Amino acid sequence: xxxxxxxxxxxxxxxxxxxxxxxxxxxxxxxxxxxxxxxxxxxxxxxxxxxxxxxxxxxxxxxxxxxxxxxxxxxxxxxxxxxxxxxxxxxx
Numbered sequence: 001x002x003x004x005x006x007x008x009x010x011x012x013x014x015x016x017x018x019x020x021x022x023x024x025x026x027x028x029x030x031x032x033x034x035x036x037x038x039x040x041x042x043x044x045x046x047x048x049x050x051x052x053x054x055x056x057x058x059x060x061x062x063x064x065x066x067x068x069x070x071x072x073x074x075x076x077x078x079x080x081x082x083x084x085x086x087x088x089x090x091x092x
Contacts, residue, residue: 010063017062018085023046023055027082030065034077041076 017023029044030036038056042049056076059065065080067074078086 014062014064014081014085017058017064018089020055022051023059023064024086024089026052026055026059027064027078028075029084031083031086035075037073037075048056 006050018027026041027044029041033044036044037055041047041056042052045052056065056067059082060067060076064079064085065076067076069075084090
């Protein structure tokens with residue numbers, strides 16, 4: 001097997017990002033409701049903004065969600081990789 005070390009670090013970051021109940025809940029929510037802002041996610045999940053925002057940052061850095069900007073709002077959606085993580089969790 002000839003994987004580069006960089007790939008192993010990417011896998012580690014992806015799995016670490018998904019290894020949290022709050023982040024899995026965010027992924028599931030964004031799968032069902034793409035395009036939500038941090039404020040909308042906080043309200044929908046009845047969780048503080050200061051709790052949700054860092055989890056979204058971690059998911060984005062791992063490539064499990066992506067962000068786009070509209071004016072002063074940052075919207076989020078799950079990526080193909082994020083959907084694969086959800087599928088894996090459901091299979092287990």
